[in-house]
Amino acid sequence: MTAALAGPVAVTGLGALTPLGPDVAALTEGLLSSRSGVRLLEGEPWDALPARLAATVDLEGRLERLEARTLDRVQQLALVAAREAWDDAGQPAVAPERLAVVIGSGIGGALTILGQADVLREKGPRAVSPHLVPMLMPNGPAAAVGLALGARAGVHTPVSACASGAEAIAMALDLLRSGRVDVVVAGGSEACVHPLPMAGFAQMRALSTRHDEPEAASRPYDKGRDGFVLGEGAGVLVLETEEHARARGATIHARLGGAGLASDAYHVTAPDPAGTGAARSITLALRDAGLTAADVGHVNAHATSTPLGDIAEARAFALALGAHRPAVTATKSCTGHLLGAAGAVEAVATVVALRDGIIPPVRNLDDIDDEADVDAVRVVARQLQHDAALSTSFGFGGHDVSLVFVR
């Protein structure tokens, strides 16, 4: 098979396990009806935390007990979402040597490492699980999915904080264009709702403390926003070469037309207020897809609901897209911030928006910040006429990733 090196690849499978529900259908319904997955964590050990809102996932009964017991929650989430995507793609008949997996994670097996640290302290080293290392390693979700699907063309894990899921999809595009693989299962997973990471984010003053109104806490672009809400979940796409998808008569949801990656080199956590790196990732993604700003009808923004981040991103849109103002939505207003899974779940949402021609509204956007100069979709969903949509993701470390999906 010859290398394409450029051009789009087909999206043939979608999977999502999110705070809005067990699958892509629940995510879609939840976003279109602007439902919130955020709640207040109560009781021990949460009560002592200065910020204790979270958007969690119900995993009960999704995996067999024996399969689950040697997998960290972040691996379990990835596996459930990957199986949904794989089934949605019709379980493609692909040679194992032509099937790759790319699943990113911001943090990896945090719950295992923290839980086993308690075991070590309380019971000593001989009580530590022999499964500790494969459960805590950041490549654990990718490894679990690769093993389950029998992928032998490589299993990879981009780690770039909150851009990890998007970077995984960008890497899948490179792999498919290289001609080395026919199908890639790509996405992101995160599961770190635990007092330690939450205390750490709270110490950065990054989290919302709107405890009296959990469902109103995640409010991108709104004047009253006061930080993000930590979420967990996984999103997975099955991507394949156009040629492979057509040959097997697969249903194509949409296409990944291009990807753009940049880095800020500005500050380890603060966004560049000018949005320069973010804008460059958008420009590069559009160029990669052979499109211009005017082709883009919709942006699924990173928009985490932090005071600085939302504004920096809005400036990046203006820099990269000029006077053209596509309809913007912010998935995190409903799901909370899924960190390394966010970019993948939002890629799923972007593909669905393009496929179905409808853009979900931003929840909780009551009073738009004057500095957020974006055409945000508010209250009711809006029709999408254009054939291209962007999904943006940015991460601590100054990672900027933009993906362009096309019909």
Added chain:
Amino acid sequence: MTLTQVDVLSGLAEVLEEVSGVPADKVVREAAFENDLEVDSLTMVEVVVACEERFGVRIPDEALENLRTVGDAVDFITAAGVSA
């Protein structure tokens, strides 16, 4: 407390069911952990730790190499229980 072979065998069966899903009727003296019960090396470490806790014995790594079958383990644990 003196452990009997019967106690150890049934206790071991419970441990194997818990950590590896092995049905109790497959846990017979002749069954080999790796080949017959599909207990891999990592899971075997879990079985050892669970048995140590359950039976109040110590199973050193040197002994582990010789515990190929269920019968080997039952004999070792029963003997270790007598001297414990």
